[in-house]
Amino acid sequence: MNGIIDNELHPSILVQKLPVRSAQNDLSLGKKRRKRIQLLKGLAYASPGMLLLCIFRIWPMFFGAYISFFKWGFFKERFVGFKNYIDIFTSDLLYADPQLGTQLGGFGKSLLVTLNYTAGTVPTSILLSFIIAYILFYRYRGRGRSILRTIFFLPYITSQVASMMVFKWIFHPQVGIVNSILATTPIGRQQWFSDPEPVLVKLLELLRVSWPEGVPLELAGPSFALVIIMMFSVWHSVGFNTVIFLAGFSNLSKEIIDASKIDGAGGWKRIRYVILPLLSPTIFFLSIISLITSFESFNAFYVFSNGEGSPLGTTMALPLYIFKNFYVYGRTGYASALAVVLFLIIFGFTLIQRHVAEKQVHYEQEK
């Protein structure tokens, strides 16, 4: 196998001009013919992959949209037009309660959960992994750098089912290690799994202030249960982001960093004015990937409460809500409409990010 690469061409071969017979450069074939062979061979190599991508990635986009216009249970039943979408926005996002006024419906609640989750995890994870990667790359002078990198990456490769279970065990309300430690502090034990109260309300309680009247409780942040899932998610994703950041650092040109040292840009200034602008494409890439991953997070939520979204739906994320509508309630058409809405939300966020990035992201000139 190695022979081909290792055997260097002997100069005499080149002088003799051995006739090379191949479709690509056989000059005896006509130009048209060569083009056709390129096309046929190219298509032959591409076809299995392209066919599979089209059937299972591209086609589902259109097929999903098609399904969403039907009343569709186990089988296609009848065309209903935009009814599923109208239902989503008139009764599932918000609904009018005779006593309580306008309330968040199931979809609204799950959207709120996913938004809270995204806002909490994406920036935290990116910031944390930037710090870790920066220290590992520029500051850390001890031994075992590659072992540290492996340690940070391990959470990313472990199964979410298994590791979420470990997190639940760590936060177990009776015998978990976190509550045992908290019991010795003034904060005391917390009901991590069953307390639906939002954390901001809790925080104000700790300061002996009550939640201001008139401000909707929906703005008071995630419940404890969701916070655990968020911590889990940060723990899980930091390793991947760190590896990408490390790759980004190693691609930065050393001359510019050295020049900034000579110019006297020390620690913080160097990060702010040299490294961050040069690294902005990496950060942009990570923020888009993290946002999409965060909006499609399912496993941790499912394992946390066995698909129930407890307590009180505060961990019922949007993908889990779609899954329930489809798998448990058998409302295929409606679930498809929800998925299309989810896609549009993600798409919208990506467009906004791109718009912001256009002003911020600095691309190096291709050499």
Place this chain on the structure above:
Amino acid sequence: MLQKPRFLLQEVCKYATTGTVLLLAAIAMFPFIWMILTSFKTLAEINLIPPRLFPADWKLSNYSAAWMKPESTFSRYFLNTIVVAGLGTCIQLFVCILLAFSLTHFSYPGRDIFFTLVLVTLMIPYDVTLIPNFITIRSFPLAGGNDIFGSGGKGFYDSYMGIMLPFFADGFSIFLLRQAFKSVPGDYWAAAQVDGMHNFGYLWRVLVPIAGPTVVTAGLLSFIGKWNGVLWPLLITSRESLRPLQVGLLYFISEEGHYYHHLMAAATFTVLPIVIVYFFSSNAFSEAISSSGIKG
């Protein structure tokens, strides 16, 4: 003389940064350590308040108890996952390498459209494809008793093929491989032709070995994804004998409830194989990521 305080500050900074990283690493490792420690404890020990750090007696009985549990047959789940992840990864690599080769080696009209389509698939969220794919798999023509129009039978529902098929082509692998193939100089192709090689031989005997780290990385990521996959196998299987490891673990959790010493033992042996695989390929992995030119 003025240098001295500044020097001290730098010393402090150096230790602070090293300390921060070590502390974060300890936090990252803690769940693993706690999982392994708990998996050796007895029921009485896990219910101690306050908890004890180390088990009094290191015994493997939790492992055998979890493995042998009558309702769950972990040996079967392992076998299923090894088939799905192993075979699935091989086919995925084969399909993706061919496509990446086509995108870099040949020039034909439509090649750029193909590459754009590959990039577009990276932006499509997973949940959007879930329901349509479920229907596609269940009504796959001429499979599982289906007629040519895809009705009558159950298609690839509840089969290994159903678990694997939608993931054979993966945009990210194709992207990584294309970038790696693209960076191989054209001289190799010229040299290979002199040696009498054709496209197929050049691909497998020259290009793939040169792009080794990237091929390993694409394989590793694919293997991890298939090993840890939950949602799709949960949807597409109903027979117990077809459940992959993660779905089996889900059912095990609902059976075992609060016997956390058994759950931790099961978690340990589901996580262990992937950690071993990673340790053997981690160097190739970091090499491939830094040379892929991921920039956004």
